[in-house]
Amino acid sequence: MKKTLQNIRFGILFSVALSGRVQAQSYQPDWDSLDKRPVPQWYTQAKFGIFIHWGVYAVPGWSPKGDYAEWYQQGLQTNDTARQKFQKEKFGDRNYYDLAKDFKAELYNPDDWAKVIEQSGAKYVVLTSKHHEGFALWPSKDTRKTWDFPWNAATVGPHRDLLGDLFTALRKTTVHPGLYYSLYEWFNPVFKSDKAAYVNNYMLPQMHDLIDTYKPDVFWTDGDWDLTPDKWHSAEFLAWLYNDSPVKNSIVTYDRWGSGIRFHHGGVYTPEYQPDLDFEDHPWEESRGMGYSYGYNRAEDAWDYNSAQSLVISLVDKVSRGGNFLLDIGPDAHGKIPPIMQERLLQIGDWLHVNGEAIYNTVRWKTAFQWGEGNRDYKPKKLDGDWKTTNDYMLKITVAPDPGYAVKEVFYTYNPTENNLYAILPKYPSNNKVVLKDISLNSGVKISLLDTKANLHWAAEGNNIIVTLPAYDPNVMKTPYAYVLKIAGYGAFLPKPAIAVNQNSKTLQPVVTIHPIKNATIHYTTDGTEPTSASTVYTNPFALTTAGTVKAVAIGIDILDSKVATLDVPMYSWNKATAASVKPGIGYEYREPAGKINMESVSAGSPKRTGVASDISVAKKERAEKFTFFYQGYVKVAEDGVYEFALDSDDGSKLLIDGNLVASNDGADKKPEGGIALKKGLHKISLSYYDSGGGNYLKLFMNRYGAKKEVISSASLFH
Numbered sequence: 001m002k003k004t005l006q007n008i009r010f011g012i013l014f015s016v017a018l019s020g021r022v023q024a025q026s027y028q029p030d031w032d033s034l035d036k037r038p039v040p041q042w043y044t045q046a047k048f049g050i051f052i053h054w055g056v057y058a059v060p061g062w063s064p065k066g067d068y069a070e071w072y073q074q075g076l077q078t079n080d081t082a083r084q085k086f087q088k089e090k091f092g093d094r095n096y097y098d099l100a101k102d103f104k105a106e107l108y109n110p111d112d113w114a115k116v117i118e119q120s121g122a123k124y125v126v127l128t129s130k131h132h133e134g135f136a137l138w139p140s141k142d143t144r145k146t147w148d149f150p151w152n153a154a155t156v157g158p159h160r161d162l163l164g165d166l167f168t169a170l171r172k173t174t175v176h177p178g179l180y181y182s183l184y185e186w187f188n189p190v191f192k193s194d195k196a197a198y199v200n201n202y203m204l205p206q207m208h209d210l211i212d213t214y215k216p217d218v219f220w221t222d223g224d225w226d227l228t229p230d231k232w233h234s235a236e237f238l239a240w241l242y243n244d245s246p247v248k249n250s251i252v253t254y255d256r257w258g259s260g261i262r263f264h265h266g267g268v269y270t271p272e273y274q275p276d277l278d279f280e281d282h283p284w285e286e287s288r289g290m291g292y293s294y295g296y297n298r299a300e301d302a303w304d305y306n307s308a309q310s311l312v313i314s315l316v317d318k319v320s321r322g323g324n325f326l327l328d329i330g331p332d333a334h335g336k337i338p339p340i341m342q343e344r345l346l347q348i349g350d351w352l353h354v355n356g357e358a359i360y361n362t363v364r365w366k367t368a369f370q371w372g373e374g375n376r377d378y379k380p381k382k383l384d385g386d387w388k389t390t391n392d393y394m395l396k397i398t399v400a401p402d403p404g405y406a407v408k409e410v411f412y413t414y415n416p417t418e419n420n421l422y423a424i425l426p427k428y429p430s431n432n433k434v435v436l437k438d439i440s441l442n443s444g445v446k447i448s449l450l451d452t453k454a455n456l457h458w459a460a461e462g463n464n465i466i467v468t469l470p471a472y473d474p475n476v477m478k479t480p481y482a483y484v485l486k487i488a489g490y491g492a493f494l495p496k497p498a499i500a501v502n503q504n505s506k507t508l509q510p511v512v513t514i515h516p517i518k519n520a521t522i523h524y525t526t527d528g529t530e531p532t533s534a535s536t537v538y539t540n541p542f543a544l545t546t547a548g549t550v551k552a553v554a555i556g557i558d559i560l561d562s563k564v565a566t567l568d569v570p571m572y573s574w575n576k577a578t579a580a581s582v583k584p585g586i587g588y589e590y591r592e593p594a595g596k597i598n599m600e601s602v603s604a605g606s607p608k609r610t611g612v613a614s615d616i617s618v619a620k621k622e623r624a625e626k627f628t629f630f631y632q633g634y635v636k637v638a639e640d641g642v643y644e645f646a647l648d649s650d651d652g653s654k655l656l657i658d659g660n661l662v663a664s665n666d667g668a669d670k671k672p673e674g675g676i677a678l679k680k681g682l683h684k685i686s687l688s689y690y691d692s693g694g695g696n697y698l699k700l701f702m703n704r705y706g707a708k709k710e711v712i713s714s715a716s717l718f719h
Contacts, residue, residue, distance in 0.1 A: 046123035070295030108335025121352030178218020229258030322364030374406030421491030577681025
């Protein structure tokens with residue numbers, strides 16, 4: 001291997017090491033600074049973790065299929081007639097808080113939990129220290145500050161430190177202990193009456209107590225959407241956590257720190273039951289239960305659970321795209337992990353015991369997966385009225401497609417330390433041959449089957465490699481579900497170029513910059529075609545005169561080309577201001593539809609209420625869930641320019657400015673951020689929003705192009 005390749009590989013490995021080792025520096029309480037902290041390397045190499053949702057909600061252990069059982073109290077004390085009926089029939093007139101007496105955990109053996117989790121191959125655990133109902137699994141003294149009855153596991157129910165006991169057990173294993181913490185509490189009396197007092201006198205002391213006492217390696221926050229990060233004091237807490245806490249060098253944090261933060265800031269992004277989401281350039285982790293709930297739900301049947309095959313393929317899919325997989329288990333009120341969940345964990349562990357080197361310590365390769373023939377546009381089915389995908393999604397796109405649809409026939413992962421590429425097959429080929437497309441190997445490269453360690457015969461055919469596998473023998477093959485080919489000493493590739501655009505707010509002419517890559521030449525196109533070594537060489541920033549798709553590739557010597565970087569560059573045109581006599585505030589229509597609620601519900605039927613609001617939010621809702629808002633009026637801009645808008649909502653939202661669709665946070669083609677060129681003055685604005693159940697929030701952000709994103713000012717809204 002030539003010196004050029006060795007230098008580049010060293011640079012890649014050094015960069016990986018730096019990204020994983022938290023450097024000694026001071027982080028400021030702002031997102032520009034906090035986002036510079038790298039995610040600890042132990043986590044990015046771990047790939048697989050176990051979520052544990054456990055609390056008083058395990059006592060009823062029930063919700064209608066498809067709903068979260070851990071949201072039992074929220075439905076019980078709002079308008080969920082199914083949960084209310086179940087509560088009355090099973091518990092009579094007892095309220096939810098009284099059920100804590102039945103949360104005995106008398107069969108809880110944390111060493112047994114730790115053993116089965118370690119055997120699953122998981123490298124970290126995230127236990128719910130406190131969910132949205134506020135019950136603490138540790139002896140939290142702060143619960144007495146707001147609740148006038150026992151509301152932690154040390155004073156009622158099991159009368160023990162459930163969290164501390166599990167951490168002690170996990171620290172006897174190779175598994176990193178971590179915890180989940182809900183920032184808000186549904187019915188906490190202080191939160192409901194004085195949110196600032198709740199944050200300062202209850203939430204922040206609890207979080208400091210957890211960090212100082214238990215020193216977790218993972219801190220997974222949630223329940224953030226009701227307030228902005230400023231009101232949660234999120235940036236200040238994170239600055240302390242990264243600078244001065246006892247876990248400042250090892251702690252992993254996430255993106256749920258206040259409305260508008262998720263998927264935009266924070267350590268690790270957190271899709272939830274959303275296997276179709278991808279975050280190529282940022283650490284991410286998809287979480288989901290084995291069924292449709294995180295908490296134990298006795299309403300679910302065996303067929304509601306993902307098979308071991310589906311879960312292994314889910315893990316492979318996420319790792320191939322650079323993500324982690326956080327798989328949830330929901331113990332019952334007695335402290336037992338249901339046998340079906342234990343079985344799934346052990347089955348995954350058996351597969352990882354043989355094939356783990358293709359998962360742990362790997363990174364996303366230049367090609368994450370290889371498609372077969374057919375339509376690649378399969379859309380995941382959603383549960384009725386929900387965002388969660390159905391359990392058959394991973395199998396539909398790999399081994400059991402609908403007619404006419406393509407499958408992901410090969411997943412790739414890459415170990416940069418060993419320079420090994422792994423090709424993972426969800427399905428063993430019936431003809432014992434697999435085609436690895438667009439791969440060129442030197443004659444001495446060895447390909448082996450991890451399951452049997454046998455070397456395989458391969459041959460080049462055009463731009464592809466044809467690998468011959470042995471006939472499938474169940475007496476020899478140790479692990480079903482997915483089959484791993486190891487391509488030794490191959491796979492080093494250049495990093496993908498970074499393309500940036502600066503929009504000129506006077507001429508509306510975009511200027512494109514492509515950042516250089518050491519020991520590489522960057523070639524680009526502007527018409528959407530794939531760049532090659534024959535394409536234009538990038539030397540300096542250039543202007544576009546029409547909208548276009550810029551694509552760029554880095555090409556070096558004795559190393560694979562980078563993945564192609566792509567950026568759609570719009571060409572804006574001015575939208576003239578509207579002359580109108582207006583008053584402050586924005587008009588709205590509020591509806592409470594029956595049945596399935598979606599974007600069409602926003603305009604269906606007569607509104608329950610109309611009025612004028614000072615801001616765009618869900619503040620004027622009249623019930624906890626299942627409602628819509630339609631906002632309509634004007635937005636005032638102080639000067640000519642390109643303006644960016646962003647939607648942050650649960651559930652769907654859609655924004656139009658001067659009749660132009662600018663942003664949509666709904667449907668398969670959602671694009672929650674967008675820009676538009678506006679002349680100084682008033683411009684028509686309309687925003688549609690719906691909540692189909694569960695949590696709900698709505699924020700609209702507005703900023704000049706390239707400036708800091710901020711919630712749209714009330715002073716900008718008129719009707």
